[in-house]
Amino acid sequence: WFFPNSTAIPPSLRNTTRVFWDAFSNFTGCHRGQNVDGLFRIKKYFQRFGYIPETFTGNFTDDFDDILKSAIELYQKNFRLNVTGQLDALTIKHIVVPRCGNPDVVNGTSLMHSGRRKTFEVSFSPGGKVPRLHTVKR
Amino acid sequence: YALFPGEPRWPRDRRDLTYAFDPRNKLTDEVKSVFARAFGRWSDVTALSFTNVESFSSSDITIGFYTGDHGDGESFDGVLGTLAHAFSPPSGKFHLDADENWVVSGDLDSFLSVTAAVDLESVAVHEIGHLLGLGHSSVEESIMYPTITTGKRKVDLTSDDVEGIQYLYGANPNFNGTSPPAATTRERDTGSFS
Numbered sequence: 316w317f318f319p320n321s322t323a324i325p326p327s328l329r330n331t332t333r334v335f336w337d338a339f340s341n342f343t344g345c346h347r348g349q350n351v352d353g354l355f356r357i358k359k360y361f362q363r364f365g366y367i368p369e370t371f372t373g374n375f376t377d378d379f380d381d382i383l384k385s386a387i388e389l390y391q392k393n394f395r396l397n398v399t400g401q402l403d404a405l406t407i408k409h410i411v412v413p414r415c416g417n418p419d420v421v422n423g424t425s426l427m428h429s430g431r432r433k434t435f436e437v438s439f440s441p442g443g444k445v446p447r448l449h450t451v452k453r
Numbered sequence: 454y455a456l457f458p459g460e461p462r463w464p465r466d467r468r469d470l471t472y473a474f475d476p477r478n479k480l481t482d483e484v485k486s487v488f489a490r491a492f493g494r495w496s497d498v499t500a501l502s503f504t505n506v507e508s509f510s511s512s513d514i515t516i517g518f519y520t521g522d523h524g525d526g527e528s529f530d531g532v533l534g535t536l537a538h539a540f541s542p543p544s545g546k547f548h549l550d551a552d553e554n555w556v557v558s559g560d561l562d563s564f565l566s567v568t569a570a571v572d573l574e575s576v577a578v579h580e581i582g583h584l585l586g587l588g589h590s591s592v593e594e595s596i597m598y599p600t601i602t603t604g605k606r607k608v609d610l611t612s613d614d615v616e617g618i619q620y621l622y623g624a625n626p627n628f629n630g631t632s633p634p635a636a637t638t639r640e641r642d643t644g645s646f647s
Contacts (some may be wrong), residue, residue, distance in 0.1 A: 317484055318570060320558035328569045329556055336534060364599075393591055412600040413571060415579055416527055416538030416548075419589045419599055426455040426588035427599075 336411040339402075342446065347417065349379045359401070361386040365420030393419055393427040395448040454617025455588035456596060457541040462586040462621045463513075467543070469502045472511040476516030478551075484573070486515060492576035494608065498615045499622045513543070514584055518551035519619060532569055533603070539580035541634055547580050572606045582614065586621050590614070 320326050337354060347352050355375035361367045362375075366386035384400045391398045419427050433445055454479050463470065464505065466647040474480050485505065492503035522528040527538055529550035549555075552568035582597045591596040595613040610618075 316554045316571070317481070318551075318554060318556050319483065321556055323623050324554070324556070324570050350486070393589075395591060395593070412602055413533045413587070414600040415576075415583075416529070416535035417583055417589065417599070421588070423459055426456055426457070427591040429531070 339407055342402045342405045343404050344402065344448055345379055345383070347384050349381050350377050351379065352377055354379060354383070357410075358386070360389065363418070365392055365418030365425075368423055372398055388418055389420065389425060454590050454592075454595070454620075456590050456617070456621070457588060459589060460586065460621070461542045463501070463542045467513065468622065469504065470514060470545075471504050471506045471512040472514035472516060472547075473506050473512035475509055475515065478518050480518075481535045484555075486543060488573045488577050491574050491581055491608070491614060494578055494610055495581055495618060497625060498628050499625055501587075501622055502586065509608050509647060511583075512545075514545040514547060516547045516549075518549045520551045532572075536601070537576050537580050538572055539583040542586050545584060546585060547584055549576065549580075565569055569603060571601065571603055572608075573600055575605070577608045578610070579609050582618070587614070587617050590617070 336352060339360070342351060342354060342357060344404040345354065354377040355407065358367060360384070366383055366389055371382060387402065387406065388398050388400045390396075390410075391400075391406055393410070394409055396409060397403070399406070419425065472488070474485060474488075487490060489503075493563075493639045496502050496568050503514075509515055517523075520529055520531075525546070525548065527535075528547075529535060529552065531550070531552045532554065536553055537547070539547040543590065555573040557573055578596050579601070585596050588612055589599045592598060592611070595611050596607065596609075597614055597617070601607060
């Protein structure tokens with residue numbers, strides 16, 4: 316659906332409060348050790364965006380286990396949220412925001428909080444027959 | 454900014470890139486012009502150029518709107534949720550969720566934040582970053598930040614984005630670091646938006 320501009324958006328869309336990942340709001344406050352009906356769905360969400368490796372087969376349980384806790388901590392770190400390891404209100408509020416389908420973690424490596432590229436200043440010192448390579452990490 | 458593992462980028466002999474739309478989408482010129490603008494934002498700051506061509510099968514970058522399972526293993530999920538995805542160089546695949554409510558023009562002043570509609574150009578600029586080799590950034594203001602709030606328009610590259618793309622491809626010779634240089638994409642010059 317393409318709307319030429321925002322004024323063309325129909326009332327039904329203007330006032331909607333529907334959020335795609337609505338169901339996740341029911342998990343607000345969940346923490347390790349709990350078993351909550353439907354929790355496997357948020358594990359699928361975290362696997363989708365790379366926070367749970369593909370090596371974990373799709374049949375997740377509703378247990379709030381270490382797999383989920385680690386995924387949440389990495390998510391919180393990536394998005395600079397408080398790293399609580401729990402599904403606190405702010406983390407849930409962030410999870411339900413529409414987003415790009417590309418993963419944040421690829422092959423177990425988080426692309427996000429690796430931060431800026433390290434730059435090395437390369438210089439050669441003449442001493443001796445063979446110049447020596449010096450590098451300074453910036 | 455962050456890069457994909459292995460830092461894939463378009464090779465030196467392929468910096469004048471072409472892009473085409475899936476003819477099955479029958480997009481209007483108005484919608485196509487949004488992508489021309491989005492490509493222009495990246496070519497303003499780096500040594501790449503983008504030209505819209507008709508041939509979908511042979512262009513460097515292919516752009517399509519699809520719903521649900523569309524064959525690449527990354528199904529779309531209907532309104533909101535995931536909006537689009539794009540593959541790292543040199544794949545050039547750029548897919549958008551056809552179920553979304555896309556706002557084409559840039560006038561979002563009267564946008565209400567709780568609507569279920571998304572600004573097309575904001576998503577296009579982000580996904581083009583992936584097509585060129587940028588990963589997701591943890592800097593919230595960056596274009597390459599993974600989420601976009603409905604009703605929000607975010608199309609201006611930040612220094613984080615510019616630093617990342619210039620690390621991969623160098624600067625546009627005309628880029629003086631402050632205001633973007635004159636447009637370099639052919640399509641943009643003819644777009645009805647400009």
